[in-house]
Amino acid sequence: MSEDSVRRGARTAIPILLVALLSLLAPGCRLMDGEDAGDVPPPVTETATKHAKPSGRKPGVVNIETEQSLNGTRAAGTGIVLDTSGLVLTNNHVIQGATRIKGTDTDNRRTYTAQVVGYDRAGDVAVIRLTGAFGLKAAVFASAAGVAVGDPVTAVGNAGGKGGAPTVVTGRVTALEQSVTARDDTNGTSERLSGLIETSAPIKPGDSGGPLLNTSGKVIGINTAASAGLAMDGSKPTKNHRGYAIPSDTALGVARQIQRGEPSSTVHIGPTAMLGVKVRAGGGSPGVIVAEVVPGSPAATAGVPVGAAIVSLGGQAVDSPGTLTGLVLARRPGEVVRLEWTTAQGVLMAAEIRLTEGPPQ
Template sequence: MSDHRVRRGVRAAIPMLLAALLALLVPGCRVMESGGPEDVPPPVRTTEAEKAEPSGRKPGVVNIETEQELNGTRAAGTGIVLTPNGLVLTNNHVIKGATAITGTDTDNRRTYPAEVVGYDRAGDIAVVRLTGAARLKTAAFASASGVNVGDVVTAVGNAGGKGGAPTVVTGRVTALDQAVTARDDSSGTSERLTGLIETNAPIKPGDSGGPLLDTAGKVIGVNTAASAGTSAKGTQEKKNHRGYAIPSDRALEIARQIQRGEASSTVHIGPTAMLGVKVRSNGRSPGALVAEVVPGSPAEAARIPAGAAIVAFGDDAVDSPSALTTLMHYRHPGDTVRIEWTTRQGARMSTTLRLAEGPPQ
């Protein structure tokens, strides 16, 4: 299995605003066969005869736009329609941090407000619902188990976040079972995702969450990351595009789990709880150092100051920012929790507060 370091082909930042996060997360979800009344259609195997010609088919594609009020940014990505009443599959990093989400169905050209049904931070998969949607055209899925190196594929998405008709680019599968590592420019962290389909189709920012299609126009993957390098040949330079997609089978497994409302160590269901602090590493001391307190948040109301180090959340110790994030993952808006922190002077303080609703993580 190859390992590549790439910059995420994620959400396309709206011009003159801050760039979108470029986080890439590790996968995690076991196979779940049963489903609820709105279960996603099972993968359909693609025959060899159906692989003869490239496909420009692009039904069931949604242009996603998000607002991130806490960061003062906007971003855009792509989604795939799962059900006629508006369940849409996308990447978690497309909706991460969003305080408002809209989705425009590219078949009927209608724009809907969207709410998050659930998300898998580790698998980089999310499901959102387009409010008021009905009779949407759904995408057709095929199992990625039949994909081979050299197969012709088509990537469809909201390239550049421009909206309108989806961009369609074609290439071939160049490798299977790939691992990529991408850097989050906002936090400096690096994340890793494995088992991906690699293609030389020129996937661009804004395409994330969109479909990678086989020649029958069926979804075999969810585009999630991309990189473009150059190689010198004589006096000319040639661009080497590498795009990466989460296999359809894995994406649908996670989507089914979210639809059934089954939370896990990586899957969060429903609204996200918010404490209201931006934290970073505390250096040599344990805890999550509060770099900033969000105005109007529970943390501000509880007078947790910037510069404090959160060391306990409920009954659990907090030894790092990631530990606090993980503990928050299991909570929901309205939950009451006891917080302990140390001040810059070394005093230990505590309070009990009620968590508010915040953006997905």
């Protein structure tokens, strides 16, 4: 098993990156819980033939665009149609922070607004629903259990975030059970992904969430990251290029859990609660330091100032930014919780606040 360091959201040539494409601002709207989904397709066990030709493009690909009004950015990625009524599988980092999501089915060329059904932050998997969609062509999945080094593969996606017909690139499986650490240059966070399929297919920013296909055109992985040698200026990748995909069995397992509405320590179901602060570690002091307060948010209404140290939420101690995020994600929009913070002068303050609805995390 290997381990590499990856980056997210970069705009220049870099060692390794997660392949959502970030650009500039547009206004946003609320996200709502997804409707009850149809059955997520079971994988069909199949072993690819090493000497067969790559499959080429297959149905079931969605171009995804998101607006992130709180960060002043937008993003582009890819999704995979799971059922005819518009349930779509993608990466969590494609929809993370989104205040508005649109998906264009590349088979019927129709564009839909989308709602978040649920997401797994640790596994980088998300499920969205295209509102009002019907009669879509769903992708066909196969188990990744039979995938072997040397197998030909095809990667399909919204490369460059250009929309329109998906880009199709080919390569071979170069390694299995790979681990990478994903760094997001936009907010300094990182996460570790493991069990990935490594391939030489030259995936690019915008391909995140798109299918990795075997020689029969069945989905065996979800493209999520690209490596050294990938140039962001439009030039050709070098021979050292590596792409990474989440195995289909892993992604579908999360999708089924989301479909059943079963939250866990990593899987969030439905709308996301928001406190309305950006924080940093306390540097040895209790709590986390407020670096920014979102105007009009519950934190702003309660009078939490920049520079304050949040020390507890709902009676539970806050000792890191990750702890605060976890405590908020465990709540639902509309819940009332007690927030405690200390001012820069060391005065303990408290308020009962009503959490509002925010973007997925």
